Amino acid sequence: MTRLNSILVATKGSELDIGGRVVLEARGAKAEILSRTISKGGSIIARGILIGEKPGVKAHLECSGLMLSDEGSIRAIPELDGRVAGVELSHEAAVGKISQEEIEYLMARGLSEREATALIVRGFLRVEMVGLPESLKREIDRLVEESEKSLL
Amino acid sequence: MLLDIRALTVEVEGKEVLKGVNLQIDQGETHVLFGKNGSGKTSLLMTIMGFSGYKVKEGSIFFKGEDITNFPINERAKRGMGMSFQRPPTIKGVKTMDLIAIFNSDEKSVAEAAESLELTAFLDREINRGFSGGEIKKSELLQLMTQNPDLILLDEPESGVDLENIAVIGRAIKKLLQKNLRRLRVNAGLVITHTGLILNYVEADRGHLLLDGRMRCEGNPREMFATIQKSGYEVCARCQK
Numbered sequence: 001m002t003r004l005n006s007i008l009v010a011t012k013g014s015e016l017d018i019g020g021r022v023v024l025e026a027r028g029a030k031a032e033i034l035s036r037t038i039s040k041g042g043s044i045i046a047r048g049i050l051i052g053e054k055p056g057v058k059a060h061l062e063c064s065g066l067m068l069s070d071e072g073s074i075r076a077i078p079e080l081d082g083r084v085a086g087v088e089l090s091h092e093a094a095v096g097k098i099s100q101e102e103i104e105y106l107m108a109r110g111l112s113e114r115e116a117t118a119l120i121v122r123g124f125l126r127v128e129m130v131g132l133p134e135s136l137k138r139e140i141d142r143l144v145e146e147s148e149k150s151l152l
Numbered sequence: 153m154l155l156d157i158r159a160l161t162v163e164v165e166g167k168e169v170l171k172g173v174n175l176q177i178d179q180g181e182t183h184v185l186f187g188k189n190g191s192g193k194t195s196l197l198m199t200i201m202g203f204s205g206y207k208v209k210e211g212s213i214f215f216k217g218e219d220i221t222n223f224p225i226n227e228r229a230k231r232g233m234g235m236s237f238q239r240p241p242t243i244k245g246v247k248t249m250d251l252i253a254i255f256n257s258d259e260k261s262v263a264e265a266a267e268s269l270e271l272t273a274f275l276d277r278e279i280n281r282g283f284s285g286g287e288i289k290k291s292e293l294l295q296l297m298t299q300n301p302d303l304i305l306l307d308e309p310e311s312g313v314d315l316e317n318i319a320v321i322g323r324a325i326k327k328l329l330q331k332n333l334r335r336l337r338v339n340a341g342l343v344i345t346h347t348g349l350i351l352n353y354v355e356a357d358r359g360h361l362l363l364d365g366r367m368r369c370e371g372n373p374r375e376m377f378a379t380i381q382k383s384g385y386e387v388c389a390r391c392q393k
Contacts (some may be wrong), residue, residue, distance in 0.1 A: 036244075064244070085187075101241045104203055107225035108235055109254050123245030146287060 003131050007140075009147040010042025010072060016102035019047025019077070024057035024087070031059035037123055039065070040151050045150030048091070048115040049079040061066040066124060068151060118152050154179050154340050155200070155215070155303055160211035162199050169195040171365040172211065177303070180337035182329055182354060184373040185344045187362035192342045194238065195360065197305045200342075201235045202228050215303070227380045234301030236292035238308055242281040248291055249275045250359055265297040269324055285312025286321075293324045304328055304341040310350050322353025331355060348377040363389050 022031040025073070027061040028139035031124045033048040050059040065074035098120050106116035155177040162170040169192045177183050187193050199206040202225040212221045220228055237376045252262055252275065266272045269290045272321060280288055289309055296304060309325060310318050330337045331354065343350060351374060359373030361380075368389035369376065 076318050099206060099241065102243050104225055105237065105243075106254075107239075108201055108229055109251055109299065110229040111254060112226050119246060119250065120243055123247075123250070124244035133274070136305070138330055140268055 003027075003055040003130065004033045004048075004053060005032075005127050006035040006037075006046070007125055007127055007144060007147075008037040008046065009125070009151065010039045010044045011039030011071075011150050012071065014042035015044075016042065017045040017047070019045070019049070021047075021049040021051070021096070022059060022132070024053045024059055025053045027054045027056050029054070029057045029059075031057075033059075033061040034127065035063045035076075035106070036127055037063070037074050037076075037119075038068060038121065038151060039074050040068045041072040043073045043075075044101040045075045045077065047077045047079075049081065050089045050091075051081040051083065052087030052089050053083050055084055057116055058088040059090075061089075061091035062094075066121070067146065068099055068121075084151070114152075118142060121151055130142065153177075153255075154181075154216060155323040155342075156214040157200070158214070160196075160199065160213065161209045162195060163207045163209050164195060164205055169206075169365050170199065173362075173365070173367055174305060175342075175367065177342060177358065178312065179340055180330070181358065182341045182343065182356045183187060184351070184356045184377075185342060185362060186359060186376060186380055186385070186388070187224070189259070190260065191362045191385075192365040193230050193362050194307055195365075197235060197342065199309055200228075200305060201225060207252045224295050228255070229299075232302035233252050233334055234296045235290070235305040235307065236307060236309055237257075237294055238311070240288060240292065246279050247276055248279050248294070251279055251295055252298050255295075255298045255300075262298055269294050269297075269320060278331045289321055290317070290324070293321060293328070296328055297324065298383055300328075300339075302339055304339060305330055306341060306343040308344050308346060310345065310347055318349055319353070322350060326352050329354065351377060361385065361388050 002022050008016050010016050013143055035046045037044045037046050046063045048061040050061055061078045063076035063078055074095045078093050080089040098140040102120055103116045153176055157175040160170055160173040185193050208221055212219055271290050287349055295331040329341045330339045356373040359376040369391045
């Protein structure tokens with residue numbers, strides 16, 4: 001099982017073009033590519049390519065992007081490349097804004113609009129990565145927290 | 153008067169969904185809202201809570217004597233309103249515990265409430281993701297139990313819930329509405345029900361029938377529900393107030 005996780009935050013002036021490719025070349029190989037991207041003025045290209053070369057391989061790709069500003073851009077480019085019968089490749093990609101429904105749900109619990117937005121952004125960037133050593137996990141959490149500050 | 157709604161007319165996307173609705177709920181009272189699908193019941197709850205998309209064209213909503221008609225949702229929550237949603241959204245990466253944490257309750261009472269609803273394992277899960285119908289209702293009630301609002305708005309708390317869990321939910325609502333207290337009871341509720349099942353668990357003081365955006369009847373909730381079951385909403389609407 002291969003997992004590629006990226007968490008990308010682009011503020012004004014930054015240009016990120018990041019992604020990963022997984023070639024599934026052994027029977028029963030599995031992969032998951034996940035990216036969470038937020039643009040606040042910067043531009044992001046989030047790429048992901050899954051190539052299935054043997055029957056019975058299974059892989060999924062998820063790109064979610066949040067646009068928090070009228071400037072900047074997010075381009076999600078998911079690619080699936082099946083080369084034999086019996087591969088199972090799938091993707092879901094979405095670029096959008098924070099949903100009003102989610103904000104109001106949290107406001108009904110007493111959070112202000114700003115606090116609700118902050119909680120949603122924090123959740124969005126909180127990707128649970130399986131199998132990382134504790135020290136690396138802590139470092140990632142710290143970096144995500146730093147990035148949050150630039151957004152709110 | 154805890155909640156005082158006067159001649160409330162509300163539009164959703166240009167269509168009138170409530171037409172001159174009046175409703176008064178006093179401290180400690182439980183009211184039940186009956187009505188067909190699309191009669192405006194959920195719209196009334198959403199308007200009381202202040203959701204966008206529900207435009208008040210006329211009339212006003214007073215809560216604890218204060219005109220809150222144009223208040224934002226969170227200000228209403230802070231003043232003591234709470235709502236359980238019929239279909240709450242999932243929020244990526246936000247756990248049930250994160251919502252519970254908003255209310256700053258002590259850990260012990262949260263743990264007890266979660267236990268009483270058989271939801272302990274759900275605290276660490278993403279809110280509403282993959283929850284069954286019953287789990288959603290229970291998680292909504294858990295949030296309300298930690299929020300402890302004075303006015304509790306419940307939108308079909310028993311729909312999609314199996315019989316065993318209805319008893320669990322019934323007990324939780326009873327507790328929320330302080331049914332164990334008599335003279336000291338302050339919490340009030342407004343409950344939408346289709347099945348009437350919740351009436352078996354929660355004693356209600358007053359029933360209201362909403363049809364086509366208008367309040368058409370009010371009275372003893374058990375009698376009203378019996379009439380609706382036997383002869384339908386229209387017959388109930390013809391009753392003498």
